[in-house]
Amino acid sequence: MSAEMLRWRIGGNWAQRADGWWLTVPLGRIRAAARLMREGGARFVALVPREIRAGKLHLSWHWDFRGTLLSVETELAPGVSAPSIVDIYAGADWAEREARDYFAVSFAERAATPPLMLRDGDTPGILLDAEGERP
Amino acid sequence: MSYRIPIGPYHIALDEPYKIEVDCEGEQVVGASLKVGFNFRGIEWLAQRKNVTQCIALLERVCGICSNVHAMTFCMALERIGSIEVPPRAQYIRVIVAELERLHSHLLWAGVAAELMGFQTLFMEVFRRRERVMDLLESVSGNRVNYAMNRLGGVNRDIGQPGEIREGVREIRNSLSSTLIPIFTTDRIVAARCRGVGILSRADALAYGVVGPVARASALDLDLRRDNPYLVYGALKFRVPTQNEGDVMARIVVRALEIVESCHIIEQALEQMPEGPLHAGEIYAVGPGEAVARIEGPRGEVFYFVASDGSDTPARVKVRTPSFVNIPSVVAMVKDNALADVPLIQAALDPCYSCTDR
Numbered sequence: 242m243s244a245e246m247l248r249w250r251i252g253g254n255w256a257q258r259a260d261g262w263w264l265t266v267p268l269g270r271i272r273a274a275a276r277l278m279r280e281g282g283a284r285f286v287a288l289v290p291r292e293i294r295a296g297k298l299h300l301s302w303h304w305d306f307r308g309t310l311l312s313v314e315t316e317l318a319p320g321v322s323a324p325s326i327v328d329i330y331a332g333a334d335w336a337e338r339e340a341r342d343y344f345a346v347s348f349a350e351r352a353a354t355p356p357l358m359l360r361d362g363d364t365p366g367i368l369l370d371a372e373g374e375r376p
Numbered sequence: 377m378s379y380r381i382p383i384g385p386y387h388i389a390l391d392e393p394y395k396i397e398v399d400c401e402g403e404q405v406v407g408a409s410l411k412v413g414f415n416f417r418g419i420e421w422l423a424q425r426k427n428v429t430q431c432i433a434l435l436e437r438v439c440g441i442c443s444n445v446h447a448m449t450f451c452m453a454l455e456r457i458g459s460i461e462v463p464p465r466a467q468y469i470r471v472i473v474a475e476l477e478r479l480h481s482h483l484l485w486a487g488v489a490a491e492l493m494g495f496q497t498l499f500m501e502v503f504r505r506r507e508r509v510m511d512l513l514e515s516v517s518g519n520r521v522n523y524a525m526n527r528l529g530g531v532n533r534d535i536g537q538p539g540e541i542r543e544g545v546r547e548i549r550n551s552l553s554s555t556l557i558p559i560f561t562t563d564r565i566v567a568a569r570c571r572g573v574g575i576l577s578r579a580d581a582l583a584y585g586v587v588g589p590v591a592r593a594s595a596l597d598l599d600l601r602r603d604n605p606y607l608v609y610g611a612l613k614f615r616v617p618t619q620n621e622g623d624v625m626a627r628i629v630v631r632a633l634e635i636v637e638s639c640h641i642i643e644q645a646l647e648q649m650p651e652g653p654l655h656a657g658e659i660y661a662v663g664p665g666e667a668v669a670r671i672e673g674p675r676g677e678v679f680y681f682v683a684s685d686g687s688d689t690p691a692r693v694k695v696r697t698p699s700f701v702n703i704p705s706v707v708a709m710v711k712d713n714a715l716a717d718v719p720l721i722q723a724a725l726d727p728c729y730s731c732t733d734r
Contacts, residue, residue, distance in 0.1 A: 259456050259667065260456060260668040260670075261668065284582060284585050285585040286677070286679055286696070286701075287679050287681070287694065287696040289681045289692075289694045301681075303679070303681075305670075305677070307598075307603055308598070308603025308604035309604065310604075312668070330583060332584040332585035332701055334704065335704055336696075356413070358413040358416040358733065359416070360413070368424070
């Protein structure tokens with residue numbers, strides 16, 4: 242399979258950028274995209290959350306397919322859970338737990354999302370603007 | 377009888393803190409769980425509060441071994457956002473320093489592995505060669521670690537004495553080919569401790585998303601220097617060693633062969649390096665935008681996502697280090713192995729907890 246074929250299987254309007262290929266999808270399509278990535282042999286690279294405005298997050302999941310970066314992005318409204326892909330990629334576990342630590346992201350489809358960098362009992366979301374200068 | 381052994385966060389084998397809880401049936405490991413974050417420094421939080429120049433110094437401190445690649449990858453992400461053209465000579469210098477850093481990292485790891493095997497002579501010999509690499513890095517940058525070579529749009533220093541680097545690299549390659557690699561690949565002590573130990577299957581390697589020598593030792597043929605060439609790697613000839621066994625021995629062989637390849641890369645880069653400027657000018661910020669930059673560090677793929685709002689302070693810096701994706705796979709590696717092999721299996725990952733905790 243080629244990266245082009247994998248993009249075609251996932252569908253949607255992929256945009257080419259200097260760093261790779263990007264696809265914007267609704268939240269509900271993330272797991273299906275992850276499954277197709279796994280079937281196609283793509284390697285999960287990273288989950289990048291960031292705050293775009295008061296509590297609203299932008300999430301991007303990144304995969305590598307033979308050197309090509311394939312990124313799937315979506316937005317997450319406050320109070321909404323993100324889809325977990327840890328049952329599809331075991332390696333996503335720490336990425337999701339870190340997203341919880343930094344941006345208080347909660348994940349559906351997993352029983353618990355324990356802290357990774359923070360300690361048990363610490364309030365998550367240290368990179369949220371609302372947290373101010375709390376280190 | 378089942379029992380659980382907590383190991384860490386202070387380790388006899390590692391200088392950095394992390395905890396592994398090993399579940400055993402007799403002497404056999406049946407499961408494990410990991411805990412990290414003991415050295416959490418909040419570097420991504422700090423990066424959003426410092427200007428770009430300060431961030432380069434900050435991010436160089438993500439890791440004490442592969443410090444250069446972090447500063448370099450951060451600069452590459454910003455250069456991509458700002459469409460900044462890095463002069464060819466600076467690109468060659470970045471490659472040479474990155475490959476010297478790989479030599480340093482792999483030799484350090486080989487020395488630690490030799491010591492864990494109880495092979496003190498080999499440890500001493502490896503560290504003698506590592507010292508030579510550090511001398512070369514010091515001659516280029518003035519520092520043994522944290523070389524401060526990178527700046528936005530290029531490098532801070534020239535390589536003034538290429539002959540010295542060429543001579544040092546030749547010496548290291550010859551000693552590796554004639555002594556160290558034969559010992560690592562044929563010695564009975566090494567084979568007895570490493571062959572068939574800590575196996576990570578290709579399927580598990582893909583599921584965990586492992587990178588670098590750990591992935592290549594489990595038959596995942598990936599290397600960004602070849603698969604998505606950056607800087608001037610596309611103009612250099614090198615092989616990407618892989619092994620199929622996925623055990624500790626395979627990780628040793630891959631790293632040993634990579635040392636030789638790095639020597640070849642440095643020699644070619646010194647040969648090809650053109651005259652010219654070292655940087656694209658005085659640049660301290662880029663316009664609004666976002667970009668991912670990835671490079672092949674000593675331990676594998678280094679991933680940076682950087683977003684800029686046009687000010688001199690990054691809006692977001694995401695750092696995903698190779699150890700962050702490699703360390704969780706230790707759970708699969710230790711299963712069904714002897715408890716006594718756990719330290720060596722962990723070390724064979726070449727884990728960096730400083731990188732992981734950031």
